[in-house]
Amino acid sequence: MEQRISLITLAVADLTRAAAFYEALGWTRVASPDGVIAFDLIGQTLGLYPKADLARDLGMQADEIGGFSGITLAHNLREKSEVEPLLARAEAAGGRIVKPAHEVFWGGYVGYFSDPDRHLWEVAWNPFSPLGRCGEFQWNGAG
Numbered sequence: 001m002e003q004r005i006s007l008i009t010l011a012v013a014d015l016t017r018a019a020a021f022y023e024a025l026g027w028t029r030v031a032s033p034d035g036v037i038a039f040d041l042i043g044q045t046l047g048l049y050p051k052a053d054l055a056r057d058l059g060m061q062a063d064e065i066g067g068f069s070g071i072t073l074a075h076n077l078r079e080k081s082e083v084e085p086l087l088a089r090a091e092a093a094g095g096r097i098v099k100p101a102h103e104v105f106w107g108g109y110v111g112y113f114s115d116p117d118r119h120l121w122e123v124a125w126n127p128f129s130p131l132g133r134c135g136e137f138q139w140n141g142a143g
Contacts, residue, residue, distance in 0.1 A: 006045070008073070011055075017116055078130075080109045083123050083124070090123075097113050106128075129142075
């Protein structure tokens, strides 16, 4: 298996509401089949899919999907000064600030929000992992 995640699918209660949230963060949809909303990222795609449909596809009950699963999605930024405005934008779009921006022991600056379906996002500036020219992230820096 190659070291790649191609598609991240988020189960959502309301597809229209979820899409509006990510669009309010500045993301742009790409063409996709009915019942799926997709946003191409740098090297991956984020898909929004109705929770009931994902449960059906998995052979599970809808109430078995959701809640904190120990996974956070991270969005790294080029500058420390970008962290707080992005958290504010997420909150204004209907997200909830889980932990405000703060300095962390390893030298970075991070904060956390949840989207309307409670998917957790970390917003981070990491001085030791600068983003590449196109915004790509790698642990030891994409430069």
